[in-house]
Amino acid sequence: MHEKSIELLNRAVADELMAVHQYMYFHFHCDDQGFELLSNLFRKTAIEEMMHVELLAERILFLKGEVEMKSGGDVQKLHSVREMLELATRMEESSARDYNLWANECAANADAKTKKLFEQLVDDEERHFDQYDTEIGNLEQFGAQYLALQSIERSKNLASGAPPA
Ligand SMILES: [Fe+2]
Ligand SMILES: [Fe+2]
Numbered sequence: 001m002h003e004k005s006i007e008l009l010n011r012a013v014a015d016e017l018m019a020v021h022q023y024m025y026f027h028f029h030c031d032d033q034g035f036e037l038l039s040n041l042f043r044k045t046a047i048e049e050m051m052h053v054e055l056l057a058e059r060i061l062f063l064k065g066e067v068e069m070k071s072g073g074d075v076q077k078l079h080s081v082r083e084m085l086e087l088a089t090r091m092e093e094s095s096a097r098d099y100n101l102w103a104n105e106c107a108a109n110a111d112a113k114t115k116k117l118f119e120q121l122v123d124d125e126e127r128h129f130d131q132y133d134t135e136i137g138n139l140e141q142f143g144a145q146y147l148a149l150q151s152i153e154r155s156k157n158l159a160s161g162a163p164p165a
Pocket of ligand 1 (some may be wrong): 016048049052095121124
């Protein structure tokens, strides 16, 4: 009866798992290059996407489906901060668009609870989009200084013995 919902929820799981992998990859590389703020932002967002997987999985199991746990694609090995942020905004935009459509589809299939879950995810993905888009704006406005300040911030934290965020 809820086969369509289960299929859409599994597509969302694949999308979220891909985002977890991609953002953790960006986290490692920003950390390696000393970009403290961006490294933390990618890590924090990856953890939120992992929590989305959990919400989706709980709903799939409630509907007596199987959680496929397949990633939606391979990690793109980008190392430039601008390319990372551009890909991340595109990913968030496309998730928000899909989840909006799928919320409507679930409503049409009389599955209000799954519809609500997709709407809740749209809120989060739009917030993620906004965070990444803000960083693109900072990068455009301040350029190399923006990245240099992040490295200096890290050095200050290390020198003061503050634990990593
Ligand atoms: Fe998500
Ligand atoms: Fe997201």
